[in-house]
Amino acid sequence: MTLPLQSTATMIAVGTGALLWIAEGILPFFRVRSSRGRHAFVNLGLAATNLLIILPADIATAAILEQTGATFSGLRGYLPDGTPGTIAMLLLLDLWLYLWHRMNHEIPIFWRFHAVHHSDAELDVTxxxxxxxxxxxxxxxxxxxxxxxxGAGIRELIIYNLLMNPVIQFHHSNVRLPERYDRILRTVIPTPLLHRLHHSTIRSEHDNNYGALLSIWDRLLGTLLIGPVEPTKALGLEGTSGPDWQKWSTLIQKPFRG
Structure with a gap:
């Protein structure tokens, strides 16, 4: 079952990305200051590089979880069977991603690498x-x-990715969404408005809104920031978001520079 599910998750992610890319060209929130194609080439170049890590890591993770799951059920053993247990596990996976994202901002060695993500001054689906x-x-x-x-299982990881990836693409997108719709959606998921604040050049703003799939963790843990965002708002990081930094080789070297 996991292989067809993984294929479905991949198709949904690719399809969502393509639709949002088209929507950004029709209803952009920020004025595009450089070539969309060049910007996407850099970002997707990093993504392609990361597949060299993700694919073998996923295979290794699946093997380890299958091996350990045969003798150790972990927290999963205390959760109900069926759909309620799956939902509880999905919530735990999302809480983990919130905490990991927050650690990337609060632990200096992690931030050195995560800063590559934040050095993008032109936020879009890529x-x-x-x-x-x-x-x-x-x-x-x-x-x-x-x-x-x-005690997470491979099936639950795939279901989580199936749900999470389109939401992450959506809240990074440069799509102009009416405030009333953003307000409704952000009661459940992180929205473009919330994530634009997260990518602000102002540190007190970008150290908020860490949610991946759900916005509930920001609400519960005091990191939800809601405020106006104008199309002229500066995004990225001071000093490392200029054109000279927007090259694959430069971004790869960035964490190892002073």
């Missing part, structure tokens, strides 16, 4: 995949003990 390979590797390594302890 920004959802702009991550340094070092961050991806750290994420896979740090997440594994959590998955073992919770």
């Amino acid at each position: 920004s959802a995949w702009r991550f340094h390979p070092g961050e991806i590797l750290l994420s896979e390594l740090v997440r594994l003990p959590f998955l073992v302890l919770t």
Whole structure:
């Protein structure tokens, strides 16, 4: 069952990305200051590089979870069977991603890598995949003990990704969404308005709104920030978001520079 589910998750992610890319060209929120194609090329170049880590890591994770799951059920053993247990596990996976994202802002060594994501001054759907390979590797390594302890299964991970990836693409997108719709949606999921504040050049703003799939964790843990965002708002990081930094090779080197 997991292979067809993974294929469905991949098709949904690709389809959502394509639709949002088209929508950004029709109803952009921010004025595009450079070539959309060049911007996407850099971001998707990083994404392609990260596949060299993600694919073998996913295979290894699946093997480890299958091996450990045969003798150790973890927290999953205390959850109800069926749909209620699956929903509880999905909530735990989303809480983990919130906490991991927050750690990337609060722990200096993690921030050095995560800053590559935040150095994008022109937020759009391709920004959802702009991550340094070092961050991806750290994420896979740090997440594994959590998955073992919770007893998460491969099927639940795939279902979570199926739901989470389109939402992440949506809240990174440069689509002009009427405020009333954004207000309704952000009661459940992170929205473009919330995530534009998260990508602000102002540190007190971008250290908020960490949610991936659900906005509930920001609400419960005091990191929800709601405020006006104008189309002229500056995004990115001071000093490292200029054109000279927007190259694959430069972004790869960024965490290792002073």
